[in-house]
Amino acid sequence: MNNKLITLPNPSLRKVSADVKEINDKILGIIKDMEESTLDWDQSREHEVGVALAAVQINKLYRIVILRDDHEDKYSATFTIFINPEIEKSFGDIVMDYEGCLSIPDIYGKVPRYNKVKVKALDTNLNKIELTASGFLARVFQHEIDHTNGIVFIDHIKDNPDAFYILDTSGKLIKQDYEQIKKNTTLWQ
Numbered sequence: 001m002n003n004k005l006i007t008l009p010n011p012s013l014r015k016v017s018a019d020v021k022e023i024n025d026k027i028l029g030i031i032k033d034m035e036e037s038t039l040d041w042d043q044s045r046e047h048e049v050g051v052a053l054a055a056v057q058i059n060k061l062y063r064i065v066i067l068r069d070d071h072e073d074k075y076s077a078t079f080t081i082f083i084n085p086e087i088e089k090s091f092g093d094i095v096m097d098y099e100g101c102l103s104i105p106d107i108y109g110k111v112p113r114y115n116k117v118k119v120k121a122l123d124t125n126l127n128k129i130e131l132t133a134s135g136f137l138a139r140v141f142q143h144e145i146d147h148t149n150g151i152v153f154i155d156h157i158k159d160n161p162d163a164f165y166i167l168d169t170s171g172k173l174i175k176q177d178y179e180q181i182k183k184n185t186t187l188w189q
Helices: 025-043 135-148 178-184
Strands: 052-054 064-068 079-101 104-122 128-134 164-167 173-175
Touching (some): 025 052, 025 079, 064 135, 079 135
Antiparallel strands (some): 079 104, 104 128, 104 164
16 A cells, blocks of 8 residues: 555645656656555545546645546556646636545535636656646646645635535535534644
């Protein structure tokens, strides 16, 4: 088991990550740890899949994001790597939809996000990547790039008490009382 995930209220999750200047053994090791930690997390969650992860979530403050190649298959173990990802443009409609986070266990939220984004990044050979993502993939990029900037999804909904949910044992999202979550968690410390 290689799960190195950190969770709120760990202060690293509120810090801005540094740009990756070169690909070396240290950076490749962080990427490997990110992949292994995501896969380990999946094994502990019956109804959830780790779709993506930012390096800060394993307490490494670098602008690295991994995205599972087949986010609908819990047993898919391949990832695409994005180094220094940035959203160049957000457009389309703002859509409310559910989000969870490996660093905020058991809490979900209905988060407003643009349904289209233009992303630029580098691959592990430092080649440029440019893509336009829509729908769920656009949401994932916004969520993970927020992590590299010290922002977590609950920051977008903390003033909306109707936006919070928990996952029950059958895998169903159940509306949760905002005050109860605040009282019983350390999310806002």
